[in-house]
Amino acid sequence: MCALLRTGALAAGLACVPVAPVCAADDAGRSYAEARRRADLEHSEAQRECARMAPELKADCLARGKAHHEVRMAAARERFPDVAPPPLDPETAARFERELTDCDRVPGNERAGCRLDVKRRYRH
Structure with missing residues (x-):
């Protein structure tokens, strides 16, 4: 993975949550449904990783994961405007x-x- 969802976990000696970068090329040639499925899968993986974190880090980790998911979904809606439902x-x-x-x-x-x-x- 070329990007990490960074939280205060690194300073605490815990693992960062790996996520894919937000790049237009990531979804090139794919359908909206595939882009959405991929964003949902990444979000689920991030949630599982966040669940293992200490309570004081978990809320920030979950918020970052949700924000990343929203960015990916916005990119998918922008790339496939004809088939994507409106926000x-x-x-x-x-x-x-x-x-x-x-x-x-x-x-x-x-x-x-x-x-x-x-x-x-x-x-x-």
């Missing part, structure tokens, strides 16, 4: 985040299904 308006985006947060309270194996359901409803 959510602020009110809908807030509702989406709230529903995802509500899923975090769902116990056990049902949590993943809840999150997937919310994402499918808002992402088309």
Whole structure:
């Protein structure tokens, strides 16, 4: 990987979260669905890495991972404007985040299904 998602983890002696660089060439020749799938996969990997960090570093790591995902999604929407859904308006985006947060309270194996359901409803 040619870029790392850097947090204060490096100073603390913990591993950085590896992520792919945000380059236009990364998604060259790919479809919007592939670009979105790749961004989602990178975000999931970053979340797994962040989960292993100390609590004082985890929030920053998750925020950076989310920001990176948003940048990748914006790049995909820009590259494939004819097929990409428009970004959510602020009110809908807030509702989406709230529903995802509500899923975090769902116990056990049902949590993943809840999150997937919310994402499918808002992402088309």
